[in-house]
Amino acid sequence: MAHASYLREKARLMRVERRLTIDELAERLALSRSTIYYWVRDLPIPGSGSDGAWPEAARRKGDVAMQRKYRLLREAAYEQGIREYEALASDPTFRDFVCLYIAEGYKRDRNIVSICNSDPAVVRLATRWMCRLSEKSPVFWIQYHADQDLSQLREFWAGELVVEPTLVRMQRKSNSNQLAGRMWRSRHGVLTVRIGDTRFRSSLQAWMDQLRAEWQ
Numbered sequence: 015m016a017h018a019s020y021l022r023e024k025a026r027l028m029r030v031e032r033r034l035t036i037d038e039l040a041e042r043l044a045l046s047r048s049t050i051y052y053w054v055r056d057l058p059i060p061g062s063g064s065d066g067a068w069p070e071a072a073r074r075k076g077d078v079a080m081q082r083k084y085r086l087l088r089e090a091a092y093e094q095g096i097r098e099y100e101a102l103a104s105d106p107t108f109r110d111f112v113c114l115y116i117a118e119g120y121k122r123d124r125n126i127v128s129i130c131n132s133d134p135a136v137v138r139l140a141t142r143w144m145c146r147l148s149e150k151s152p153v154f155w156i157q158y159h160a161d162q163d164l165s166q167l168r169e170f171w172a173g174e175l176v177v178e179p180t181l182v183r184m185q186r187k188s189n190s191n192q193l194a195g196r197m198w199r200s201r202h203g204v205l206t207v208r209i210g211d212t213r214f215r216s217s218l219q220a221w222m223d224q225l226r227a228e229w230q
Contacts, residue, residue: 021045022053029054044153044210046125047080088124088216095220102221111143112221119218120208127215128208130157134174137205141175144207148214155183158203167203175207 025039036054040047102108114136120128127148129140144152154175156167164184172179182205 025050025053026057029057029059033059035059040210044208046123046210048123084125084212087212091213091216092220094213095217096224098217099221099224103224107139108143109225111139112218112225114140115218116222116225124215124219125212126208126210127218128206130204130206132202132204134171134202137171137207138174141207144209144214147217148209148211150209150211150214153183153208154181155185155206155208156203157185157206160186162203170202171205 021043025043025045028034028039028042034042036047036050039045039050039054043050115127115129118129118131118136120126120130127144129137129144131137131140141152154171154177156171158164158167168179168182168184171182175182
């Protein structure tokens with residue numbers, strides 16, 4: 015999923031002005047470490063190595079250690095997901111959530127659980143289970159068209175999700191200037207709910223695999 019351009023600029027500005035590490039930027043912006051790395055890899059923190067560059071040996075060692083850490087974390091979370099599946103699946107709405115994620119969820123990042131939809135019932139179900147299954151706080155944003163009322167959209171989704179309106183971010187759709195003859199299929203915009211949680215994403219993969227196996 016493409017991220018809003020202002021997030022990239024914010025990450026680069028915070029990197030330069032506040033000298034934040036990639037992990038610190040990922041945590042503050044609720045984005046994956048890999049995304050932040052590609053955005054700021056040409057902006058090393060001054061003094062972190064010779065001429066401000068990253069020490070190559072230290073960088074390689076750190077990368078290997080980080081990869082191993084997250085691989086073990088993912089494997090343990092996947093096994094835990096297998097063990098938990100039967101108990102969780104006794105709730106029909108859990109199965110609905112997993113099925114929904116198989117069809118609509120974001121699967122390109124092993125550290126992120128994210129789903130977007132314009133149907134309030136779908137978003138409520140996804141949000142309820144995502145908040146129940148993860149200890150991390152979700153991030154919400156609305157993709158909107160240029161002629162839509164932003165305050166109204168934010169109030170609508172805040173009410174549907176029972177959250178403070180200020181927690182709902184706005185993102186203008188890339189085709190928002192092409193409005194001629196548009197049908198109102200997304201009257202309230204498209205809401206994305208996202209959680210950066212490696213453990214949750216790995217367990218969710220186990221649940222999706224288990225549910226798929228039942229269909230065979």
